[in-house]
Every structure is written in structure tokens, then in C-alpha cells.
Amino acid sequence: MNNLNFLTPDKKNLYTYLYLGLFLISFSILDVFLNSFFKINLIFFLPSFLSFILPLTIGFIGLHLIRIEYSGVKSLDILNKNINTNNFNAILSLIIIFVVIKSLPPLLSWFVIDANFSGDSKDACTGSGACWAYIKTWFNRFMYGMYPNAEQWRINLSFISLAFLGSVGFFASEKFKKYLTLYYVVIYPIIAFLFIFFFISGGPVFFDFSYGIIAAVISVIVGFFIPNKFKMYYFIIVPITIYILLKYVFFYEELIELGKLEALEWVETGAWGGLSLTFIVSFFCLIFCFPIGLFLSLGRRSDLPLIKYISIGFIEFWRGVPLITVLFMSSVMFPMFLPEDMFIDKLVRVIIAISLFEAAYVAEVIRGGLQALPRGQYDAAKSLGMGYWKMHILVILPQALKLVIPGIANTFLALVKDTPLIFVVGLLEIVGMLNLAKTNPDWLGFAMEGYVFASIVFFIICYAMSKYSYNLEQKYKTER
Amino acid sequence: MENRGISFGYGFLSQESSFDVQFSLIEYDGSHSYFRAYLVGLLNTILVSAIGIIFATIIGVVVGIARLSNNYLIKRSAAVYVEFFRNIPLLLQIFFWYFAALRALPLPEDAEPILGVFFLTIKGFFIPAFIWNNLDVFLYSIIAAIITIFFVKNYARKKQENDGTQTPVLLISIALLVVFPLISFLVGGVSLKIGLPEIKQLSQTSYTFEGGIGLPPELIALALALSLYTATFIAECVRAGVQGVGKGQKEAAASIGLTPNQVLKLVIMPQALRIIIPPTTNQYLNLTKNSSLAAAIAYPDLVLIFAGTALMQTGRAIEIVSITMLTYLTLSISISIFMNWYNKKIAIKEK
Numbered sequence: 159m160n161n162l163n164f165l166t167p168d169k170k171n172l173y174t175y176l177y178l179g180l181f182l183i184s185f186s187i188l189d190v191f192l193n194s195f196f197k198i199n200l201i202f203f204l205p206s207f208l209s210f211i212l213p214l215t216i217g218f219i220g221l222h223l224i225r226i227e228y229s230g231v232k233s234l235d236i237l238n239k240n241i242n243t244n245n246f247n248a249i250l251s252l253i254i255i256f257v258v259i260k261s262l263p264p265l266l267s268w269f270v271i272d273a274n275f276s277g278d279s280k281d282a283c284t285g286s287g288a289c290w291a292y293i294k295t296w297f298n299r300f301m302y303g304m305y306p307n308a309e310q311w312r313i314n315l316s317f318i319s320l321a322f323l324g325s326v327g328f329f330a331s332e333k334f335k336k337y338l339t340l341y342y343v344v345i346y347p348i349i350a351f352l353f354i355f356f357f358i359s360g361g362p363v364f365f366d367f368s369y370g371i372i373a374a375v376i377s378v379i380v381g382f383f384i385p386n387k388f389k390m391y392y393f394i395i396v397p398i399t400i401y402i403l404l405k406y407v408f409f410y411e412e413l414i415e416l417g418k419l420e421a422l423e424w425v426e427t428g429a430w431g432g433l434s435l436t437f438i439v440s441f442f443c444l445i446f447c448f449p450i451g452l453f454l455s456l457g458r459r460s461d462l463p464l465i466k467y468i469s470i471g472f473i474e475f476w477r478g479v480p481l482i483t484v485l486f487m488s489s490v491m492f493p494m495f496l497p498e499d500m501f502i503d504k505l506v507r508v509i510i511a512i513s514l515f516e517a518a519y520v521a522e523v524i525r526g527g528l529q530a531l532p533r534g535q536y537d538a539a540k541s542l543g544m545g546y547w548k549m550h551i552l553v554i555l556p557q558a559l560k561l562v563i564p565g566i567a568n569t570f571l572a573l574v575k576d577t578p579l580i581f582v583v584g585l586l587e588i589v590g591m592l593n594l595a596k597t598n599p600d601w602l603g604f605a606m607e608g609y610v611f612a613s614i615v616f617f618i619i620c621y622a623m624s625k626y627s628y629n630l631e632q633k634y635k636t637e638r
Numbered sequence: 639m640e641n642r643g644i645s646f647g648y649g650f651l652s653q654e655s656s657f658d659v660q661f662s663l664i665e666y667d668g669s670h671s672y673f674r675a676y677l678v679g680l681l682n683t684i685l686v687s688a689i690g691i692i693f694a695t696i697i698g699v700v701v702g703i704a705r706l707s708n709n710y711l712i713k714r715s716a717a718v719y720v721e722f723f724r725n726i727p728l729l730l731q732i733f734f735w736y737f738a739a740l741r742a743l744p745l746p747e748d749a750e751p752i753l754g755v756f757f758l759t760i761k762g763f764f765i766p767a768f769i770w771n772n773l774d775v776f777l778y779s780i781i782a783a784i785i786t787i788f789f790v791k792n793y794a795r796k797k798q799e800n801d802g803t804q805t806p807v808l809l810i811s812i813a814l815l816v817v818f819p820l821i822s823f824l825v826g827g828v829s830l831k832i833g834l835p836e837i838k839q840l841s842q843t844s845y846t847f848e849g850g851i852g853l854p855p856e857l858i859a860l861a862l863a864l865s866l867y868t869a870t871f872i873a874e875c876v877r878a879g880v881q882g883v884g885k886g887q888k889e890a891a892a893s894i895g896l897t898p899n900q901v902l903k904l905v906i907m908p909q910a911l912r913i914i915i916p917p918t919t920n921q922y923l924n925l926t927k928n929s930s931l932a933a934a935i936a937y938p939d940l941v942l943i944f945a946g947t948a949l950m951q952t953g954r955a956i957e958i959v960s961i962t963m964l965t966y967l968t969l970s971i972s973i974s975i976f977m978n979w980y981n982k983k984i985a986i987k988e989k
Contacts, residue, residue: 574727578730
């Protein structure tokens with residue numbers, strides 16, 4: 159047995175230090191654990207103000223004793239390297255461990271142990287924990303807003319169909335891969351719009367919906383026989399033409415009158431709400447803000463001074479004002495400039511306002527990508543005889559957009575997180591519904607549960623989005 | 639517009655506003671003009687933004703550095719904090735603090751003092767007020783201290799460029815900041831009284847505090863949410879900045895014999911700041927714009943007072959919304975002009 163120097167543990171007495179240190183650490187953790195979970199105080203004979211300091215000191219001494227470099231014990235080395243490099247780190251690690259142990263019991267008891275899960279009124283909530291019965295009772299409202307219960311299958315069906323149509327890209331075979339961009343940029347938004355406008359909204363115009371679907375299907379099928387050269391023009395013009403033909407030429411008004419009889423019940427946009435409204439608003443703003451932002455960013459780098467300064471002015475204006483004032487403007491100021499008999503639905507106004515607002519941010523992000531490309535790319539494309547549009551579509555934008563995937567994803571995340579602001583114009587998505595439910599006299603005092611619930615919902619959505627964008631970024635990463 | 643009977647003009651700004659505001663930094667009541675109401679709102683916006691910016695910076699820098707720590711637990715905790723607060727809408731966080739967390743605080747009569755002088759109650763946060771005598775002399779002394787520090791800094795830089803020796807600027811600055819005000823206390827006739835908040839009974843069941851400064855719960859909820867939310871973004875900026883400095887820089891600095899502290903101060907930080915500052919300013923701007931969410935919890939900021947109450951009373955939508963937007967626009971454009979100038983100044987001079 160060599161001399162034991164407790165100030166500088168060394169490798170010679172490795173196991174003495176190790177066992178002593180581990181004992182002290184486990185004692186300190188056990189003390190905090192018992193104290194917080196079972197209210198048992200191992201060191202009851204000491205004054206109470208030591209209850210946090212003492213375990214900390216004991217654990218600190220323990221960690222000090224096991225801090226032996228190159229001990230040869232693999233797990234010990236990993237432990238030392240990760241949480242125990244020096245005294246300061248040791249103390250911080252211990253504090254974090256203790257805080258986690260201390261905060262677990264109250265959190266657990268609030269979320270699970272003392273919480274009420276069943277029941278359908280306030281009286282059912284007797285425990286001291288959360289009242290999940292409140293969320294259960296109001297769940298329908300949080301998801302669908304004031305949308306009539308009997309009609310909610312329409313929202314479900316629309317979302318499921320759209321999710322299915324949106325996931326087509328994952329199953330497409332190589333042959334169809336090249337049409338995917340076209341599909342997602344032009345056809346999918348049109349189908350989505352038709353779904354939302356005619357199916358969720360309903361009303362006597364429901365038959366239009368089927369025209370839209372027919373137009374889309376016919377044009378896609380015929381589209382495969384069109385030479386590549388004209389495809390771009392074809393997909394922009396033909397679906398709309400077929401739709402207009404169907405609506406105004408083949409099936410004119412008598413038939414629409416017939417259709418009215420069996421049409422779906424009309425649900426005004428004021429009744430839409432909850433999480434489904436969050437999805438609808440974010441979806442459309444996302445679709446619209448990207449192309450607008452793209453054109454703005456190209457405009458800002460244009461050689462034509464008029465386009466350039468208009469773009470700069472537009473971008474700086476929208477970036478300079480808070481979204482809430484933009485929504486104020488769209489709700490109180492905008493209607494004044496319209497002709498007297500013209501009325502634009504407030505949901506549409508909100509979508510336009512948010513799209514323009516976020517487009518300015520998207521524009522700045524894309525500009526960053528455009529600026530990051532070396533001049534040689536432009537020169538090379540020009541020397542091949544490409545024009546402005548060809549150069550941008552084939553050479554510049556594919557590279558620039560790849561660079562700015564994280565930035566665009568951040569802007570889209572910001573957009574989703576901004577949707578609750580539409581309460582300003584009286585549209586109640588999930589947070590708005592929470593505030594409404596909170597003031598219901600039968601359910602007073604459950605604000606906490608509601609906000610925790612909404613936080614979890616938003617966290618899941620946003621976290622999934624950010625992880626997906628990270629994957630995209632990794633997938634399209636190229637060595638430069 | 640005309641056939642709707644709407645006239646246009648800014649004359650209403652001098653009219654009597656006849657509404658009250660619960661919390662204002664300057665003297666204000668219903669007999670003042672709409673312009674004064676606008677000023678009250680603007681000052682409140684600036685106040686909450688300033689508080690938010692200060693705390694967001696402190697939390698953000700600490701968390702950003704913690705994310706780079708070699709301690710696994712610290713790294714994970716910082717990452718969890720960032721991921722959590724970044725992915726929840728700010729409005730939801732404001733509502734959470736205001737309607738759920740702060741409502742759980744005790745009533746004024748049950749409040750326990752924190753450190754003996756602070757009271758955190760459901761009616762707000764009460765802190766001691768400073769009652770100054772000859773405040774101007776004190777302010778002059780601080781200004782004098784700052785000017786002296788500026789000279790000391792210049793001198794230290796020149797000295798370092800000449801013979802390479804370093805002067806402990808930070809210590810000298812702190813000493814100066816203590817000594818100058820101290821002199822003003824001893825010689826300049828400055829005196830300070832502390833007004834402690836004391837509980838006072840308003841009626842049978844209603845109590846409040848008097849004597850100190852009362853920060854309304856709306857302000858606390860807003861500042862808390864804004865700083866916790868923005869701090870996550872600042873933390874990411876800080877992390878990206880420090881990681882953006884090449885590893886070779888650190889190794890080169892260490893190999894010429896600088897101590898770890900010197901490496902951080904003289905080599906890493908000047909380069910990291912160049913990456914950190916532009917996005918961080920963007921976050922400051924975002925915070926200022928986000929402070930307009932105050933309207934949702936009735937904190938009397940620019941949007942609530944001016945674009946809310948004043949608009950409802952006068953009905954002058956175009957004028958009021960345009961003034962509000964112009965104010966924010968001026969604020970952000972002036973900051974971005976300043977930042978562009980600053981960016982150019984600190985950018986690496988390339989040939």
C-alpha cells in the first residue's frame with residue numbers, strides 16, 4: 159500500500175480512489191433522490207440549510223477522487239472526459255444532476271400521478287395535478303374550431319387526401335421523377351386550393367370541385383404525350399382551360415342548379431379554427447411566399463434600376479414592420495381602398511398579408527444564396543449562350559437554393575410560429591381557441607393545461623420540420 | 639374613400655385623448671394629447687425591448703458558450719433549452735407566462751420578500767426605488783469615467799502595438815467606474831435614498847405596495863418570453879461564430895505562447911464577433927418587432943395604445959396604421975444602416 163494523497167489521486171491506488179469516490183458520489187445522489195422522491199432525509203441530524211450544499215460537497219469530493227487520467231478503466235475514462243474534466247465542470251455536472259432529480263417528482267406528479275384523465279366536467283378534476291379531462295372535452299374544438307361536428311369528416315378527408323397526394327413524390331418511379339417539380343409547384347397547389355375552397359368551405363359551388371379534379375386528372379394523363387418542349391406552357395394553360403370549359407361551356411347553369419340540391423353545407427371561414435386552420439394558413443402562405451420571394455430576390459439583383467429599387471423598397475418595407483401591424487392593416491385599412499361592393503374574405507386577406515410578409519424574408523435568404531455563388535457560374539452559363547431565364551433555372555437557382563435550405567426552413571418555421579397572430583383579425587386557430595376555452599365559465603382555471611398542450615403540439619410540428627430540413631440539407635450537400 | 643365620409647389629416651394628434659394608460663414612463667392622463675399617448679406607447683415599447691435585449695444577450699451568450707462546452711451534461715441541457723424554446727410560438731409563450739405562470743403567484747398580502755426588498759406578486763414585481771439628490775452630478779461622473787476609460791483603452795492599444803506589453807484594461811475600467819461616482823458622492827453632494835416598497839391596504843380585501851417601483855405583470859411576462867425566446871437564436875449565433883473561427887487560428891495562437899485566456903481574448907473573440915454581430919443585430923430587431931405582441935396581453939405598448947385604443951376612438955385607420963408602421967420602419971432601417979456601417983468597419987480588409 160502506497161501513500162494515499164487525497165489531493166492528487168493517482169493511478170497507483172486506482173481502486174482505493176475509485177471505490178471511495180464512487181461511494182461518495184452514489185451517497186450524494188441517493189441522498190438527493192430519497193429527499194425529493196420519498197421525503198426521507200439521510201442527513202436529518204444536520205441543519206436543513208445544508209440539505210443541498212452537503213450532497214454537493216460530498217459528490218464533489220467523490221468526483222475529485224475518481225478524476226484519474228489514463229486510468230485504463232475504459233468507462234471511467236469516458237466518464238471523466240465527458241462530465242469531469244476539472245473542478246468547475248464537476249460542480250456544474252453535479253448541479254445539473256441534482257436539479258433534474260429534484261424537478262422530476264413535481265413534474266411527474268403534475269403530468270401523470272396526480273392528474274385527472276377521465277370525466278367531462280370541471281368537477282371531475284379533483285387531484286392537485288393537471289386536468290387532462292379539460293383537454294379531452296375541448297379536443298374537438300382545439301382541432302377544428304367552430305366547424306360543425308357533423309361536417310368535420312370533410313376536413314379529415316381533405317387533409318388525408320392532401321397528405322396522400324403530397325407524399326406521391328416518395329413513391330414515384332425514376333420515370334416520373336422529372337415531373338415532380340412541376341407537380342409540386344403547379345398542380346398540387348391547385349388541387350389543394352380546390353379541396354380547401356370547395357370541400358372544406360362547401361356551399362352550392364361544390365360541383366366546381368369535381369370539375370377541378372377532372373381537369374387536373376385529364377391534363378396530367380394527356381400531359382405524358384406532350385413533347386418536352388411545350389410541357390411548361392402546357393401545364394400552366396391546359397388545366398385552367400379545361401376547368402373553364404367544363405364550368406362555362408359543357409355544364410352551364412341548369413346543371414349547377416341541379417348540383418346545388420346535393421351540395422355540401424356551406425361553412426363560413428369565421429367558423430374555421432383550431433389546429434386545422436393553423437395548417438391551412440401555413441400551407442397556403444408557404445406555397446405563395448416562396449415564388450414571390452424568389453422573384454423579389456431576382457428583382458433585387460436585376461440590372462434594371464426600376465425593378466431593382468421597387469424590389470428593395472418592397473423587401474425593406476415588409477421586413478421593417480411587425481407582422482401584427484401588417485395584419486392590422488389588412489383588417490382595418492385595406493377594406494377602405496376597395497370598391498364599395500367588393501368584399502374579400504378575411505381568411506384570404508390574412509393569407510395574402512402573411513405571404514407578402516414572409517416573402518420578403520424568403521427573398522433575403524435566397525439573395526444570400528445567389529450572392530454566395532461565384533461569378534464564374536454566371537459567366538460559364540452565359541458563355542454557353544443561355545439567356546437570363548435559362549441561366550437561372552438551369553444553372554444558378556439549383557445551386558443557390560441548395561445552399562439556402564436551412565435559411566428557407568427557418569423562414570418557414572417562423573411562418574408556422576407566426577400563424578397564432580391571426581387572432582388580431584378574429585380568426586381563432588389553436589392558441590385562439592385556447593384563450594376562448596379559458597374564459598368559458600364552466601372551465602375556469604385550466605390555462606396551464608391548455609398552454610402546455612398547445613406547446614407540445616407546436617413543438618412536435620416545428621421540431622419535425624427542423625429535423626426534416628436538416629435531412630434535406632444533408633441529402634443535397636455537395637462538396638464545393 | 640370620400641364617399642364613405644372619411645377625411646384624412648393628422649390634426650387629431652393634438653386633440654385631447656381622454657383615455658388612461660395603466661403604465662407609463664412619462665406623466666400621462668386623459669387630458670393629454672394623442673401625440674403624448676403615442677410617446678407613451680413608444681417609450682413602453684423601447685423599455686420592454688431594452689429589457690428583453692439585455693437579458694436575451696446574457697442568456698444567449700451563456701447558453702451559446704455552454705453548447706460548446708466539453709461537458710456532456712452542460713452541452714445537452716443547453717441544447718434541450720434551445721430546441722424547446724425555439725420551437726414554440728412566441729405568442730404561446732407570452733400567454734403561458736402571463737395567464738398560467740404569473741397567475742400562480744401570491745397575492746400582495748401573502749407575498750414573501752425576496753432578499754428582503756423584492757416582492758413578486760400577482761399584481762407585479764415590486765422593487766426598491768432610488769431617490770436621487772443631485773442626480774446630474776452623478777451622471778456627469780459616470781460620463782467622465784467612460785471618457786477616461788476610452789483614453790486608457792487607446793493608450794493600452796498603442797502601448798501594445800509599440801512594445802507588446804498588455805495593460806489590464808478591464809480592471810482599470812472597473813476601478814474607474816467605481817472611483818469616479820464615489821468621488822461624486824463624497825464631493826459633489828450626491829446622495830441616494832432607497833425607497834422600499836411597503837404594503838398598503840386599499841380596502842377590506844385589496845392590498846398593494848407603495849414606495850417602490852412596481853413593474854406590471856404584463857411587462858414581466860413580455861420581457862421574460864421575449865428574452866427566453868430570442869436568447870435561443872442568439873445562442874445559435876454565438877455558437878456559429880465561435881465554431882466559425884478556424885481551428886488553425888487557435889493552434890497558431892497557442893503555438894506562439896499565448897495563454898488560453900489570451901487566445902480567447904486576442905485571437906478567437908475578435909474574429910468570432912465579426913461573425914456573431916450581424917445575425918445578432920437581426921435578432922435584436924426581431925425582438926423589437928416582436929414586442930408588438932404586447933397587444934395580446936394588454937401591455938400598453940405602441941400597437942396597443944396607438945393602433946388599438948387611439949384608432950378605436952378616432953377611427954383614423956390610415957393615419958394611425960401608417961404612423962405606427964413608419965415608426966417601426968424608421969427604427970429598423972436606422973439600426974440596419976448602422977449595422978451595415980459597422981459591418982464594413984470590422985470586415986477584413988482584403989486586397
